[in-house]
Amino acid sequence: MNPLIRGSTALAVAVLLALGPASDAGAAAQAAPVVERTLAAAPNDTAQALRVVLGLSVLAVLPALLVCVTSFLRIIIVLSMLRQAIGMPETPPNPVLIGLALFFTLFTMAPVLQSLDEQAFQPFMNGTLGMEAAYAKGTAPLREFMVRQTREQDLALMIELSSARVPQGIEDVGNVQLIPAFMLSELRAAFQIGFLIFLPFLLIDLVVSSVLMTLGMMMLPPTTIALPLKVLMFVLVDGWALILKALVGSFH
Structure with missing residues (x-):
């Protein structure tokens, strides 16, 4: 996983928890597992995108x-x-x-x-x-x-x-x-x-x-x-x- 992507996502969650109202804090806490699942799935998506780019380059x-x-x-x-x-x-x-x-x-x-x-x-x-x-x-x-x-x-x-x-x-x-x-x-x-x-x-x-x-x-x-x-x-x-x-x- 790219450290920049992981860091940006973590920063967004932290800002939401710190600046949002109390009701939004609970929603952000509930959204945290979804973010983690997205982060876990991101490497596969990135690898697939690289394969597609490589395939298009070979065709060119x-x-x-x-x-x-x-x-x-x-x-x-x-x-x-x-x-x-x-x-x-x-x-x-x-x-x-x-x-x-x-x-x-x-x-x-x-x-x-x-x-x-x-x-x-x-x-x-x-x-x-x-x-x-x-x-x-x-x-x-x-x-x-x-x-x-x-x-x-x-x-x-x-x-x-x-x-x-x-x-x-x-x-x-x-x-x-x-x-x-x-x-x-x-x-x-x-x-x-x-x-x-x-x-x-x-x-x-x-x-x-x-x-x-x-x-x-x-x-x-x-x-x-x-x-x-x-x-x-x-x-x-x-x-x-x-x-x-x-x-x-x-x-x-």
């Missing part, structure tokens, strides 16, 4: 957390590069790609989220775990996931740029260095996968351009012929399933 920063500490970054970049490689910058539309990325992020992060829920969120909501302990237990599964995906070179670069002390182990690496190193590694992995995706579509563009030039059809844009061929090839090889399966399997 959830988009940033989704990009910074999950597999969403790699998945959405690969899907965006796939759309560019096919040659349809607006198809599939952004909501479709974001929806796919969210679901596959959920698939890849399911073990981490389950551990976070069992070790930190549920004990905290039940009141059996304090805020600091819940934060420590909740960040442990996320840190383990990020460490598995992060290259040592990227982590060393972030430690150097932040002018931090050289850590003796991974436990000494702060989240300030680990999170940007994880994002940098995710960007590198996404561009590597995107490069491999671009190659077959680039080959189709080159073949179509060579054929049109050989036939003397200089005025016909190569994309007019190449785009249907790329879509046809992508559908025939079941490209969506192959790429999404490879994406999920690329996480350690």
Whole structure:
């Protein structure tokens, strides 16, 4: 119980007893047990209010957390590069790609989220775990996931740029260095996968351009012929399933 709240309530009761008439003094004395029950129940109400505030704060920063500490970054970049490689910058539309990325992020992060829920969120909501302990237990599964995906070179670069002390182990690496190193590694992995995706579509563009030039059809844009061929090839090889399966399997 906050000492200020307890002190203010006690002061109000004392003033009522001292300044009120005799009849009011009896009423104040009868109200004293009610005040004590209110004081006893106040800690639970305060803890519940803190939980609500914490939940709203997490919801406010959830988009940033989704990009910074999950597999969403790699998945959405690969899907965006796939759309560019096919040659349809607006198809599939952004909501479709974001929806796919969210679901596959959920698939890849399911073990981490389950551990976070069992070790930190549920004990905290039940009141059996304090805020600091819940934060420590909740960040442990996320840190383990990020460490598995992060290259040592990227982590060393972030430690150097932040002018931090050289850590003796991974436990000494702060989240300030680990999170940007994880994002940098995710960007590198996404561009590597995107490069491999671009190659077959680039080959189709080159073949179509060579054929049109050989036939003397200089005025016909190569994309007019190449785009249907790329879509046809992508559908025939079941490209969506192959790429999404490879994406999920690329996480350690």
